[in-house]
Amino acid sequence: MIEFHRVTKTYNGAKALDDVSFTVPPGIITGFLGPNGAGKSTAMRILTGLCRPTSGSATVLGRPYTNLERPGLEVGALLDAGAQHPGRSGREVLTLGAMMLGLPRSRVDEVLDLVGLTGKESRRAVGGYSLGMRQRLGIGHALLGHPKVLILDEPANGLDPQGIQWMRELLRDLARSGCAVLLSSHLLHEVEQVADQIVMIGAGRVLAQGTLAELGRGRSLEQTFLELTAQTDRSPA
């Protein structure tokens, strides 16, 4: 369970998030949508303890991330697939992660298998990986500790159609097993396929939340998105 309660975040007086409240329950996939600059990454950074809200509270499993006893085992996050050291192999990245979490090395092979990286690929330096391979590695890294909460910022970015289908099934399986999944994406068609509920933000404020049926009322997610965000887009013209 993830809970945002009246979260505001200001940078130099400008509100990146403005009185944001929403809940991400376990057992379903929540799509987190908004135009460029809407505040999605800021919300995810707050959730994972990388920055603090100016006011309000964001909790994971009932506590702020920084108060979790074993955050690495409780929460899996993919915020930037390009963040891994380019000189390390994928296997080294996962092995270091597993060691830090006190997990057996066998978990590395399980995760490589889960994300579809072959033994040969896993021994190559991450700097030579395609974007899709980096995403798979990042998702694997997030899943190492069997987390109950998964926070993914644009995980489908760079995945080919097979990769997207694979990720869809993976996320559905994780949700079915009780995981709370928060998924940000600009791929509205993809979110429409996979998400059980939607939280839409624009200019730092929640514009709408609910199931696809509740939000759309017969319209496509894209139509709803364009309509709701028309007045709020902070991206450059």
Ligand SMILES: Nc1ncnc2c1ncn2[C@@H]1O[C@H](COP(=O)(O)OP(=O)(O)OP(=O)(O)O)[C@@H](O)[C@H]1O
């Ligand atoms: N460290 C920072 N310092 C100052 N302003 C910031 C900082 N981080 C984010 N912002 C601002 O906060 C607002 C929200 O940015 P954020 O990156 O959270 O949006 P986003 O929805 O993730 O956008 P995108 O879809 O482009 O990734 C933007 O106006 C951005 O310029």
